[in-house]
Amino acid sequence: MSTSKYTTVSIPRSLYNRIKRLVEETGFKSVSDYVTYVLREVVAMHEAEKYEEPFSEQDLEEIKKRLKALGYI
Amino acid sequence: MVSKPHGGRLIYRVVSDNRRENILSSMEEYPWVKVGVREAYDAENIGFGVYSPLDGFMVSDDLDHVLSDMRLSNDIPWTIPIVVSLDGRDLSFGVGDEVLLIYGETPVAVMQVEDIYKYDKDYYAERVFGTRDLAHPGVYNVYREMGDLLVGGRIELVNPAPNPYEKYYLRPIETRVLFRERGWKTVVGFQTRNAPHMGHEYVQKTALSFVDGIFINPVIGRKKKGDFRDEVILKAYTELVRHYYPRDSAVLSIVRYEMRYAGPREAIHHAIMRKNFGCTHFIVGRDHAGVGNFYGPYDAQEIFKEFPDLGITPIFFREFFYCRRCGGIVHEKICPHDEGDRVRFSGTYVRNAIRNREAIPPYIIRPEVARVLLSEPEPFV
Numbered sequence: 055m056s057t058s059k060y061t062t063v064s065i066p067r068s069l070y071n072r073i074k075r076l077v078e079e080t081g082f083k084s085v086s087d088y089v090t091y092v093l094r095e096v097v098a099m100h101e102a103e104k105y106e107e108p109f110s111e112q113d114l115e116e117i118k119k120r121l122k123a124l125g126y127i
Numbered sequence: 128m129v130s131k132p133h134g135g136r137l138i139y140r141v142v143s144d145n146r147r148e149n150i151l152s153s154m155e156e157y158p159w160v161k162v163g164v165r166e167a168y169d170a171e172n173i174g175f176g177v178y179s180p181l182d183g184f185m186v187s188d189d190l191d192h193v194l195s196d197m198r199l200s201n202d203i204p205w206t207i208p209i210v211v212s213l214d215g216r217d218l219s220f221g222v223g224d225e226v227l228l229i230y231g232e233t234p235v236a237v238m239q240v241e242d243i244y245k246y247d248k249d250y251y252a253e254r255v256f257g258t259r260d261l262a263h264p265g266v267y268n269v270y271r272e273m274g275d276l277l278v279g280g281r282i283e284l285v286n287p288a289p290n291p292y293e294k295y296y297l298r299p300i301e302t303r304v305l306f307r308e309r310g311w312k313t314v315v316g317f318q319t320r321n322a323p324h325m326g327h328e329y330v331q332k333t334a335l336s337f338v339d340g341i342f343i344n345p346v347i348g349r350k351k352k353g354d355f356r357d358e359v360i361l362k363a364y365t366e367l368v369r370h371y372y373p374r375d376s377a378v379l380s381i382v383r384y385e386m387r388y389a390g391p392r393e394a395i396h397h398a399i400m401r402k403n404f405g406c407t408h409f410i411v412g413r414d415h416a417g418v419g420n421f422y423g424p425y426d427a428q429e430i431f432k433e434f435p436d437l438g439i440t441p442i443f444f445r446e447f448f449y450c451r452r453c454g455g456i457v458h459e460k461i462c463p464h465d466e467g468d469r470v471r472f473s474g475t476y477v478r479n480a481i482r483n484r485e486a487i488p489p490y491i492i493r494p495e496v497a498r499v500l501l502s503e504p505e506p507f508v
């Protein structure tokens with residue numbers, strides 16, 4: 055079990071400096087904060103592309119039957 | 128395509144009919160934990176996927192992350208602890224055992240115990256509620272109602288707590304099919320615990336103008352004395368939707384959930400629940416999920432900035448009011464007039480008028496809704 059909640063990744067120093075200049079004018083506390091924010095945004099977007107609804111055709115018929123009985127469709 | 132479930136997978140954890148029969152016929156062989164209505168509803172929400180990706184009550188690693196970072200240990204945003212507590216006396220089971228969670232006489236769920244652990248109540252209260260003041264109902268619950276130990280592990284739903292509003296209840300898998308059947312690609316969720324006045328209606332319709340449908344999702348749970356009864360709220364909304372919403376633009380169904388009154392953190396949680404029902408957008412109003420003066424009026428809107436990966440878009444509203452000069456329901460950004468021309472929507476005013484059987488102006492409450500409220504012999508808890 056790792057004890058630290060943080061780990062290190064490498065990015066080009068030129069990019070680091072570029073981000074550093076950028077975050078000085080934003081609400082981000084550090085380059086790490088900024089990178090974490092941006093990565094989460096991008097990763098979530100990629101994860102969402104992989105999703106399929108979890109119901110089979112048979113489930114679908116059962117669900118529609120209940121929705122009809124309750125007057126929703 | 129409606130919203131993806133939170134964490135990428137819609138959870139559905141309900142025992143098979145066979146297993147339910149086996150459990151019910153040999154209940155005395157299981158160790159058990161008595162739970163309250165909060166945990167019973169949480170178990171239902173885990174089982175039906177309202178809390179996806181949670182598949183059980185939190186183990187200590189997840190709780191630690193939730194308290195310190197507002198995320199699960201797998202980095203998925205999560206702000207409210209979902210836990211079962213014990214007082215720790217006569218602990219009759221251990222890690223690896225199967226335990227029944229009993230609410231009243233109902234075995235609501237079976238848990239595979241993965242963790243039994245202590246937690247720091249001061250830290251818990253401070254992180255979740257931002258205060259240790261016992262006047263806060265959530266804090267009170269932590270210090271005066273929760274036990275000293277927590278038990279975590281995956282669960283399967285056995286029997287949900289009795290539900291008098293079953294016909295108003297749709298599971299996430301059902302709302303997802305329903306939204307699809309209606310051809311909705313964008314759906315805005317609206318959380319409520321109240322009978323609708325014109326301010327609510329205008330917030331909803333303003334949001335609805337930009338999306339395909341609205342999901343009106345009243346929370347059924349423990350109420351304070353003086354609140355409208357659940358049944359009354361549902362009747363009132365049914366009338367409102369029938370008379371004032373275009374057919375096929377609104378879905379009304381309930382969720383069973385105990386409010387935490389955790390303000391900003393809870394606003395995120397409310398959004399996550401609606402994302403799992405399939406909403407792409409969520410309405411966040413003034414002092415959302417707040418209580419007393421514990422949170423700033425727009426704190427619950429600010430916090431959304433911290434979650435670029437939430438996967439549901441918040442829509443922020445300021446307060447609507449009626450303006451005599453404008454001759455309609457408006458808000459700060461579109462009405463230039465003085466406070467003297469404005470009539471604010473006050474829950475207290477509405478409750479008093481209903482209690483005294485007084486007429487309520489139609490710019491405050493729709494006549495059809497007022498009729499429902501006034502015809503109830505006992506509209507309040």
Ligand SMILES: [Zn+2]
Pocket residue numbers: 450451452453454457462463464468
């Ligand atoms: Zn005006």
